[in-house]
Amino acid sequence: MSTRLATGGVLIDRTAPVHFTFNGQKHRAFQGDTLASALLANGHRMVGRSFKYHRPRGLVAAGVEEPNALMNLGFGDTFEPNQRATTTEVFEGLTARSQNHWPSLRFDVGAINARLSRFLPAGFYYKTFLQPRAAWKHLFEPVIRQSAGLGAAPAAEARDPDTYEHFYAYTDVLVIGGGVAGLTAARGAAGGGAQVLLIEQTAALGGRALVDGAQIDGLEGPDWVARTGAGLDQLPNLRVRTRTMGAGIYDHGYVLAYERLTDHAPGAPGPRHRLWRIRAKHIITATGAIERPLAFAGNDLPGVMLASAVRDYVGLYGVSPGDRTVLVTNNDDAYRTALTLLDAGLTVPAILDARPQVTGALPDELRARGVRVEAGRGLAKAMGTTHVTHAAVCAQAGEGAVLETIACECIAMSGGWSPAVHLWSHCGGKLTWDDAQALFRPDPARAPTGADGKPFVSTAGAASGALHATEAVEDAAKAGQTVAASLGQDGPEPALAAVNAPPEAPIKPVWLMPQGAGTELRAKAFLDFQNDVKVSDVQLAAQEGFESVEHAKRYTTLGMATDQGKLSNINGLAILSDALGQPIPQTGTTTFRPPYTPISMGGIAGEARGALFKPTRKTPIDTWLDANGAHWEPVADWRRPYAIRRQGESVASAVRREILNTRGNVGLLDASTLGKILVKGPDAAKFLDLIYTNMMSSLKPGRCRYGLMCTENGFLFDDGVVARLSEDSFLCHTTSGGSDRVHGWMEEWLQTEWWDLQVYTANLTEQFAQIAVVGPKARQVLERLGGLDVSRDALPFMGWAEGSLSQIPARVFRISFSGELSYEVAVPAGRGLEFWEKCLDAGADLGIQPYGTEALHVMRAEKGFIMIGDETDGTVTPHDLNLSWAVSKKKDDFIGKRAMERSYLNAPDRKQLVGLATLESKTVLPDGAHAVEGAKKVNGMENMIGHVTSTYYSPTLDRSIAMGLIKGGARRMGQILEFPVDKGVTIKARVVDPVFLDKEGARQDV
């Protein structure tokens, strides 16, 4: 059993008990505990079941690298699955449940998978589910979905009540990691006045100095950390943030950091997580190193832990992992764990050291204290069912013959250390293999480089591969000073901290224990605990030809779990290298990608949720519309009323009423969203001749012309009415969604191609409210407003006039998108609502009613007017849309002219715009429905000849109308096309002229 020790634990406050529940059981812990240490203190050695085989699993690690102890945390709206117990600080009322088992942690039906493990080899999915095809949908997929994932998904109706934020920070130097190296480097970097930000992922500074026993400057580790931390707080140019994890390093010194503000104190005010978006001139990663497990059979049993984790649980939290701990190692550092255990009054029955000779200060110290140290020994296996009961000792050189078994509750293993090189590697930093220490470490000669081509990331301490405390401090001090000097802010050289730690003998790499382990043992020697990948799986992958480390990773899923292989990757690629008979550096590592540890989706979203996700653009008429029944729809960034409903009216009947009223009386449309771009200058006409397909230079002041804009590909991308305001100025109307794009487009050509033209552009879209007064009685309304002659003679169709209406300055355009008599009136935005209301008053007895975007759409379709985005999709030319009349043949050049001469754009079977009249007049074609013709193609697909682009029921004509783009459409007039819309349902429609109403245009020109 694991339990709380009577004394010890530098991070816990024994005077501050807190209570939490695990699987419904209430437990006591102390302030400062992690959920992991609290579980261990309460005797929970088994904390979950593994993903694939449902094997019992316990804590392996004490930090971010923990693969097993993933928990369902909280409940209701704050429920979160897959939270690591080792990085979860305990708080009063915390609720945790273990995952991936049914019906209970102790008895789990899925554990049958463990018995079936030889039928679940590497690449199982790829091999098993190929045939028969039908079985995929009905058998394999449901079963896989059922067994996929670790924790439970939050309830569909749950809504995260917490808030999150993004935070921007700029600093000269960012130090990531608050251990001895980070503190030393930060102090050095800040000495000359540079702004330094130090972040530490845990709640406490100090890293391994808190438990490793080294004396620094004559102080015990925790005391030195406390003193140094307090010293840093005095520096005005140095900021320290704990609970802030360096998640990723990106180009040019961009860093994402993830701060957990209230995870440990739910309900506290403020955001729960904060995503720091940092720009640093230089970054020092002092991220330490992560201990490697040893690959022996049964190394995943609860009770088998990293030696450093055992040291942490005893030293940081005063928790005993068991009375008797057998230590198995290939290096000296693990002996520190034995010292810690002895000092806590616990028993170390034996230290099994895989090295043939074991000499050195630390082993000698243990021998002196009466501990049995066995050289050349390893573990044949860890024994036990739900937790470790015995260690079976063997010769490391052999095949695993058991020499003796030693009763124990805990096995502390150490396969050496791997520097945490993730952040260094994110932005292109390269690694080098250090054979003497058996680790990959950053190669300072191949650091990530910034905008100036110079390195912008350095490493400090164990992250550099300087594992010994003395070297780590020297390395970190140098890193800090070098960075300060490179920024021209070097200060006085600080005194190097004096470290008192015993020297260490070299490590001997051990990738498999024992080295000659047979099939049986290798199939129980785990590399990746979370994804259940064993030594045998990686060897099988190599045997099957997955030689690249990236392929082997994906085939076996090694390192693909939520811990991203922090424990498993180096061991796995060493096994792969061995299987391939090549040195480790030749195999290389997989790619390190951000984030370093998982971060919350809330943190990524920050404030961007709900109304803040994207700003909504609103017109000056918005408040009136909202108060008077607007049924909103998004149009680009705007919201526009789809229809304006009356009390108790359905949306569909509102649309119908609005159309009939506009065609019969008079309607009012808020067209303020239309883009309005002023183009002014001596060369404005010349410029617009290049931008539009039509001739704009021939337009007379006072007149309007409908214009088309194409890309250089010859494809239509925006349209609108151009009004010539004067000899040198034009007002170009664009689509609602296109105003910014068109303005940018004009500027692009002016600035980058025709910079000799003397033209200015200004986007005036939001400066004006634009209100369309539409219908046979429109003129009467404007006449009643008074102030401007709006008669046919004074203001003919496609003309415009400036003056005032009802004392409001106005520009009146006689343009029509409905086919009716229509005036679009632009007034200053601030007077838009006033004008709108005056129109409503003036037209009250004429039956004036506002109408929305759907009525606008239906009416324009009745007239066969195209809509950008409906009839166009970036592959359609003006000619395809029967708009050849708007493409000038006289101009030498315009954007898209050359493209339209390409043979493909003149092919006779191009899709062309036609009208579609269903034979059954009440049946409306579905939008996007495809027309088919003739025999099926060889691949069994129907031969599709085009599709529906706009389709409505026209209340004016009392029948369905549609437009479509159909191959060779112009030649098909009168043909009947088939649109299969569902199984056995085909709609037939006749190809007709797309202008359904008033082909002559008599209604608009009155």
Next chain:
Amino acid sequence: MLMLTCPNCGVTAEETEFEPGGEAHLTRAATDSTDEAFRDYLFQRKNPRGVHFERWRHAYGCGRWFHAARCTQTLEVFGTYTAQTSAPPDRIQAAIQARRPDWSLT
């Protein structure tokens, strides 16, 4: 995420403040160009591993276009300069040569 300096307004800002505009110094094909020349103008782009000239717009700043000389491999920025030019100016070429002695404008 890159940092770029807009030569028009002098602001050094994050990449998200800019919009990329593809390869710089293209010559627009004339209306009487051959099909092949026009195709190349429309679609054929350089994709070098190394020095590259590209167009950017300070979309969320001054709104103006500029050019950047950049290494696509290391992301080093050699300099930014006006968009109203058909070739990289001498100072930009010198800055590139200082960092990439083997490079020349071809």
